[in-house]
Amino acid sequence: MRARFLITACLALGFTPAMAEMDHSQHDMTGHTAHTGASAHIHHSHRKGMWMLEYRFMRMNMNGLLDGTGNVDSRDISGAFPGTPPTIDPTKSYLMAPTKMRMDMHMLMLMYGLTERLSLMGMVNYRDNRMDMVMHMPMLDMSGTMETRGLGDSLLGAMMTLDDRWTTSLSISLPTGGIDETADMTMTGINPMDGTQVSFTSTNIDVSYPMQLGSGTFDLIPAVTYKDSTDKLGWGTQASYILRLGDNDNGYTLGDRFEIFAWGKYVISPSFLVSGKLTFADWGRIDGRDPSIDPQMSPAGDPDVTGGTRADASLGLNCFFGQGHSVGVEFAVPVHQDLNGPQMENDWTLSFTYQYMR
Numbered sequence: 001m002r003a004r005f006l007i008t009a010c011l012a013l014g015f016t017p018a019m020a021e022m023d024h025s026q027h028d029m030t031g032h033t034a035h036t037g038a039s040a041h042i043h044h045s046h047r048k049g050m051w052m053l054e055y056r057f058m059r060m061n062m063n064g065l066l067d068g069t070g071n072v073d074s075r076d077i078s079g080a081f082p083g084t085p086p087t088i089d090p091t092k093s094y095l096m097a098p099t100k101m102r103m104d105m106h107m108l109m110l111m112y113g114l115t116e117r118l119s120l121m122g123m124v125n126y127r128d129n130r131m132d133m134v135m136h137m138p139m140l141d142m143s144g145t146m147e148t149r150g151l152g153d154s155l156l157g158a159m160m161t162l163d164d165r166w167t168t169s170l171s172i173s174l175p176t177g178g179i180d181e182t183a184d185m186t187m188t189g190i191n192p193m194d195g196t197q198v199s200f201t202s203t204n205i206d207v208s209y210p211m212q213l214g215s216g217t218f219d220l221i222p223a224v225t226y227k228d229s230t231d232k233l234g235w236g237t238q239a240s241y242i243l244r245l246g247d248n249d250n251g252y253t254l255g256d257r258f259e260i261f262a263w264g265k266y267v268i269s270p271s272f273l274v275s276g277k278l279t280f281a282d283w284g285r286i287d288g289r290d291p292s293i294d295p296q297m298s299p300a301g302d303p304d305v306t307g308g309t310r311a312d313a314s315l316g317l318n319c320f321f322g323q324g325h326s327v328g329v330e331f332a333v334p335v336h337q338d339l340n341g342p343q344m345e346n347d348w349t350l351s352f353t354y355q356y357m358r
């Protein structure tokens with residue numbers, strides 16, 4: 001739906017006088033090559049003195065639980081005994097389980113071409129996480145939602161063009177995102193005896209790891225990108241690694257993460273390009289644990305069931321308009337997931353990007 005809306009918007013913009021006067025020599029395929037997928041996180045550098053501003057919105061949706069590659073019912077791994085407060089069912093590992101999660105990220109990035117070969121980059125992001133939880137009790141299910149929001153980790157980086165095809169980059173992630181996030185949650189259910197609604201509210205819950213906003217550590221991110229193109233076609237691959245440095249203040253370290261993706265794109269017209277991408281990511285378990293997060297409360301708070309591998313396939317559409325503006329959408333679905341579970345299963349990821357270069 002959003003893609004259809006964008007196509008319509010792009011077509012409308014394409015017929016404005018600004019487009020007719022556009023200098024096409026400034027907007028050639030090189031520009032398209034550098035910015036293949038505005039929505040694809042592809043590292044690139046800029047000509048000397050060139051600025052780029054980018055806003056990216058990303059929504060990741062998770063649904064249900066996965067152990068290895070197989071689905072797990074929350075009933076099989078979690079449950080409570082009746083009473084106040086409810087105590088964990090001794091035959092289950094956890095008191096509650098997450099059923100759904102939505103992670104929203106708003107990223108603002110600024111790039112500047114320092115020399116013909118070297119570009120600098122800075123990025124801040126704002127996150128908004130929602131997690132739905134269920135607690136199975138002998139007679140009823142209680143469910144509720146937790147939410148955390150705030151500044152995430154920030155990125156500073158440098159990209160170096162080696163030749164027409166190879167780019168390397170080194171970024172450092174600064175721990176500006178919170179790792180002491182708390183949330184209130186009201187759980188409600190229907191009493192089967194009399195049909196009345198029962199509810200209770202817990203306040204200041206130390207939320208589980210996926211609900212925290214940052215890593216709490218300085219992270220080093222080296223990456224290398226290869227790309228090539230003809231007039232109409234482009235392709236390439238990029239590999240990156242997130243190396244977590246030391247332990248955070250709460251006594252744990254998120255797992256390192258390796259990611260590689262390959263993409264192909266087709267230039268439909270000076271204003272449009274479509275792209276396809278295949279991504280493979282592998283990330284490690286959390287090392288250590290935050291003493292204030294109860295590992296038996298929910299699998300999301302258990303460091304032992306973190307880490308895994310995932311492959312995503314995605315389709316993207318980019319549209320260029322005016323003088324240096326572009327918008328892009330990208331939709332990704334997992335084609336393979338193998339998680340140290342039970343962990344939340346990724347369902348889809350949608351991103352929207354606006355870029356301005358001058």
Ligand SMILES: [Cu+2]
Binds near residue numbers: 045046052
């Ligand atoms: Cu850029």
